[in-house]
Every structure is written in structure tokens, then in C-alpha cells.
Amino acid sequence: MKHPQPYQDNDSDSPIYDSSLPASQYRTSRILDRVTDWLGAFWNEPELVNASGPLRRDWILVGILLLLTLAEGIYRENVIWRPLSIALSITLLLAIPWRRLLPFGMVVIVFGATASVHIASLLLGVDWVGLTTDVVVVIFPYALLRWSSGRKAAVGLSIAALSVSTAMAQEGHSWIEYIGASLFVLFPAALGASVRYRNAVQQRDKEQVRLQEREQLARELHDTVAHHISAIAIQAQAGRAMAKTDSQVPIDALERIEEAASRTLIEMRLIVQALRTEGSTQRSSGTTLADVERLGSDGGYPFLVNVSLEGELVGLNSMLQSTLYRLAQEAVTNAARHAVRAQTVAITIFGDSRQVRITIEDDGEVVKDRQTAGFGLRGMAERVALNSGSLRTGPGAIRGWIVEATLPK
Incomplete structure (x- = not known):
């Protein structure tokens, strides 16, 4: 079997091909390396620090769902462990406003409590099913991948998977239904990761624009100073050359030098002020x-x-x-x-x-x-x-x- 010749990619970070390995084994090794790199990047992803706390719309949503929960918990006939079911649903709803600020903590509370009830029902042989409003748990995997760190997201998803597994085991479903239930939780998690990545790209683009604006201001600083300093130097040379023959020429030259220097100071102040501003750096003058x-x-x-x-x-x-x-x-x-x-x-x-x-x-x-x-x-x-x-x-x-x-x- 002929192996490809050893080569070095233009990218200095790319590894050299090992001709002692079969091509298929080499490709598999490269794929594993990329997967490992991706998992490492995910694991080291930091927690977002600009997440907001409870908002007014969160409490409005919680209020509406609480009314529905109480109505279902009181009037539905086949509710098992009625007080516990109502209490669990209220716990899930009260965690909603904090999902952005404390995504990992809310996932632990929500899915940990749900898994505990499912495990207890399995041990006691009770076919327990929660209230309809418990479906709001899907919002927490989204929040976990959207705002939490990589390490916490991995642990939180494991807890969510445990909760789903106990619920499916209790009801005796097939493995295909297990996979479907897992996707029901993983889809909002993937959506949260996608939104996070898109926002990160937009933020990097904004930083790049800001850097370009500051580079433009640096060029303007150079152009302004060079322009006026050149005029000052020319006027000074002309004034010195004509001082012996015409006493008025140096005075005119000094006036032009003063005007150019004043204009330079004004331009420099405007540029420095723009550099200190985080927003647009366009100047009015x-x-x-x-x-x-x-x-x-x-x-x-x-x-x-x-x-x-x-x-x-x-x-x-x-x-x-x-x-x-x-x-x-x-x-x-x-x-x-x-x-x-x-x-x-x-x-x-x-x-x-x-x-x-x-x-x-x-x-x-x-x-x-x-x-x-x-x-x-x-x-x-x-x-x-x-x-x-x-x-x-x-x-x-x-x-x-x-x-x-x-x-x-």
C-alpha cells in the first residue's frame, strides 16, 4: 500500500503526516484530535458575567403559570401525591426568573428535585406523573448552555439526563423513546449554545470595528499633527529668513504659527476625547x-x-x-x-x-x-x-x- 508523502501544512500548528500510519488510521486520528480539541474548548468555556437577573416579564409569566398549576393541581382528578406534585411544580416555576443569573443552580434544583420524586416513585411502585406545567423544565437546558460555564454545563446536562432516564424507566418505555426524550432536552440545550455562539461572534465583530475606529483615530492624530507642524515649521523658517529685511514678516509668521498651534490643540483634544469614548468615534469637526x-x-x-x-x-x-x-x-x-x-x-x-x-x-x-x-x-x-x-x-x-x-x- 502506498502512503502519501510526508508534508507540513502552511499552518504552523498543523501536525506533520506520519507516513508509518495507514491513511485511514491517520484520518481517524485527526478526527479524534479535533473532537478532543472541541471538547477541551467546551470544557474551558467561561461563564458569562453579563447575565441579567429576574425581569418583570419573568414574574408575569410565573404568575400566569402558577394560576394554571393551582387550577390543575386542585381540580384534576387523577393527580398522584397531589400536595407534592403542586409543590414541585411551584418550585420549577419559581426557578424561571433566576435561570439567567444562576443557570447551573437552577438546573440542579429543578432536575434534581424531579429525579428525586421519580426515584421515590420507582422504589414505592407508584406510577407518578407530574402536572402539565412541569414541561417548563425544557427552558433550563437552554439557559444552562446559554449562560453557564462549560464545566457546569457538562455536569448540569448529566443531571438532566438522569432525571429524564428515571422518568422513562418508571413508565417502561423503549430505547427509541429514551432517545426521543433525550432529544427533547438536548434540543433547547443546542439552541442555547447556538445563540451563545452567535452573540459571541457579534461581540467579536463589534470589538473589531472598535479597534478599526481607534486605528483610524491614530491615523487622524498623525495626519493632524504632521499637517500643522509642517505649516508651523515653514512659517518659522520664512519668518527667520525675512526678519532682517522686513520687520512685519516675523509678526505675521508668529500669528500664523499661533493659529496653527491652536488648531492642532483643538484637533488633538477632539481625538483624545473620541479615544476615551466607547461608542462611535466619528467626530463632528x-x-x-x-x-x-x-x-x-x-x-x-x-x-x-x-x-x-x-x-x-x-x-x-x-x-x-x-x-x-x-x-x-x-x-x-x-x-x-x-x-x-x-x-x-x-x-x-x-x-x-x-x-x-x-x-x-x-x-x-x-x-x-x-x-x-x-x-x-x-x-x-x-x-x-x-x-x-x-x-x-x-x-x-x-x-x-x-x-x-x-x-x-
């Missing part, structure tokens, strides 16, 4: 097309900034507007740092029914590798990727450098 237009009037650059807004740009969502602004801001900052003899930077935003295209182009000298893959360019690429868009950067056909991004609406 610095995220509109008006801020893009303001780049053309800010000054503080060694070139003119011309902004042109064209096409269908009404009703853009805040995330898209924020991305457009940050792309323009970062591209202008990069031009201030790297453009050689640039006189003008043109920002053009054009929108149609499906997408928005932003182009930032300067008229500096052509340099093949003017920008490096630092935080600025990487941040622009990440922003565009988050919006499912495309980004192109490179030298212009004749002069300068072009940054062009296309973003879907």
Missing part, C-alpha cells in the same frame, strides 16, 4: 468637504493650494468626507515636505452617482521616488482600503507628483 476647501485658504505653505469640487457631492456620508479631507491634508503636507520648487498644489474632487475621485497634484520638479512608505503614505492606503477604494501615487506625466484615490459612495 474636520470631516466635511468644507474643511477641504479651507485648505486652500489656510496659507502657511510655500505654494498656492487650489481646491475644486465638481459633480455630485451632495449627501456624502461623514466617513467618506473625513477620508477625502485626510487624504487631501496628508498629500498637501507631503508636498510641503518633499516637492521641489512647487508653485501650486491642485486638489480636485469629482463625484458621480457611484463614486468619488480625489486628485492632488503639484507642479514641482519630477522626482521618481519622492515619497517613502512612511506613516503618511501607509495611512492614506489604509484609509482608502477601509472605504473599499483604490489609491494611485506617482510622478506626473510632465511635472510634479500625483495622488489619486477613487472611493465608492
